[in-house]
Amino acid sequence: MTKNPQSASSAGDSSKTRKSIITKMNPNYSNYKLHAKMAAMEKYINIDKLIDGDKNSIKQIRSYYRINNWAYRRYHSQDGFMHFRVSPNGCFTDEDIYYQPDCVSEFIKPNSVVMELGFGQGANLLYLAHCHPEARFIGVDLSPLKKKGKDIPSNVTTYELDYNDLSQFSDNSVDVMYAFETIVHNSHKEKVYSEVHRVLKPGGVIIVFDYALASRLETYDAVVQKAIAVTSKGGASAMIESQEELNDCYVKCGLKVEKCVNHTRATLPDLKRLERKAAKILERPKLARLLFWLLPDQFVSNIVIGYLGYDGGNAGVGAYWEWVLRKP
Numbered sequence: 443m444t445k446n447p448q449s450a451s452s453a454g455d456s457s458k459t460r461k462s463i464i465t466k467m468n469p470n471y472s473n474y475k476l477h478a479k480m481a482a483m484e485k486y487i488n489i490d491k492l493i494d495g496d497k498n499s500i501k502q503i504r505s506y507y508r509i510n511n512w513a514y515r516r517y518h519s520q521d522g523f524m525h526f527r528v529s530p531n532g533c534f535t536d537e538d539i540y541y542q543p544d545c546v547s548e549f550i551k552p553n554s555v556v557m558e559l560g561f562g563q564g565a566n567l568l569y570l571a572h573c574h575p576e577a578r579f580i581g582v583d584l585s586p587l588k589k590k591g592k593d594i595p596s597n598v599t600t601y602e603l604d605y606n607d608l609s610q611f612s613d614n615s616v617d618v619m620y621a622f623e624t625i626v627h628n629s630h631k632e633k634v635y636s637e638v639h640r641v642l643k644p645g646g647v648i649i650v651f652d653y654a655l656a657s658r659l660e661t662y663d664a665v666v667q668k669a670i671a672v673t674s675k676g677g678a679s680a681m682i683e684s685q686e687e688l689n690d691c692y693v694k695c696g697l698k699v700e701k702c703v704n705h706t707r708a709t710l711p712d713l714k715r716l717e718r719k720a721a722k723i724l725e726r727p728k729l730a731r732l733l734f735w736l737l738p739d740q741f742v743s744n745i746v747i748g749y750l751g752y753d754g755g756n757a758g759v760g761a762y763w764e765w766v767l768r769k770p
């Protein structure tokens with residue numbers, strides 16, 4: 443389950459070292475496919491309905507996960523992980539799901555206090571708590587941890603709360619924080635990272651894996667902007683920002699960017715797998731129309747995101763990043 447230590451320490455684009463042996467779809471073709479898929483979907487799905495209005499209030503984020511939890515278990519990970527697999531050698535393996543928690547592991551010492559923001563179904567929290575029985579783990583999410591069928595070790599405590607307000611936790615009290623694919627939901631990221639900065643001990647770190655655009659939104663054409671909007675808002679997220687905007691936010695909140703790695707290439711095998719599943723519905727217009735008439739919008743948008751994700755990543759629009767941010 444431990445990832446290749448060489449890939450862990452490499453900075454820059456994680457695909458570069460193996461580029462010569464990995465085949466890759468031409469990004470221009472993905473750009474064409476993104477446009478073609480949007481045009482086809484507009485004929486039988488009301489994309490504007492999935493985009494319009496405020497979609498990432500706390501109530502809507504909760505509802506999105508309530509509706510989609512089943513799909514995450516069924517199509518993403520039976521073990522309850524909800525993040526993408528990072529496959530540094532370009533081949534999908536189920537074990538690539540451990541890439542992110544294994545990155546966090548490297549920062550945990552005996553007696554560390556560790557906090558996960560947005561623990562989802564609790565898979566990272568329980569995995570790391572079993573691996574590090576002498577550290578103490580705190581998990582925060584909008585929904586409580588579902589305990590049925592889980593072996594919850596005594597070094598884990600979970601809280602049902604919005605991490606925009608961590609006032610229950612003292613200043614300078616946590617050694618290691620981590621957040622996988624969760625802060626993207628929040629419109630007020632400076633608020634979140636100011637709380638992170640307050641709660642971290644001096645010298646403490648937060649490890650973040652999340653999506654960011656390769657360039658600012660306004661640099662893309664209208665169709666791509668719409669694909670970004672349906673991916674963001676359909677997934678109960680804020681409009682996805684660029685890596686540059688996020689880096690500015692971290693620095694403003696007093697955090698030092700110690701590592702910033704683009705893992706997009708390594709997520710493509712997982713994105714391709716999900717695209718194939720979504721295509722089984724979306725490339726059959728009659729079936730798609732029927733299902734979309736029957737199913738809630740937040741379920742539909744999850745399928746649309748799965749359909750667009752691979753081409754968005756391969757075309758160089760959306761990107762998947764790892765940050766290590768330190769409180770000086």
Ligand SMILES: C[S@@+](CC[C@H](N)C(=O)[O-])C[C@H]1O[C@@H](n2cnc3c(N)ncnc32)[C@H](O)[C@@H]1O
Nearest residue numbers: 523524525560561562583584604605622624627
């Ligand atoms: C994509 S899931 C990721 C779960 C987990 N990090 C993983 O990798 O398996 C995002 C989670 O973040 C939580 N979340 C989003 N915004 C939140 C907030 N403001 N406060 C607490 N949890 C939040 C959601 O409830 C959801 O469980």
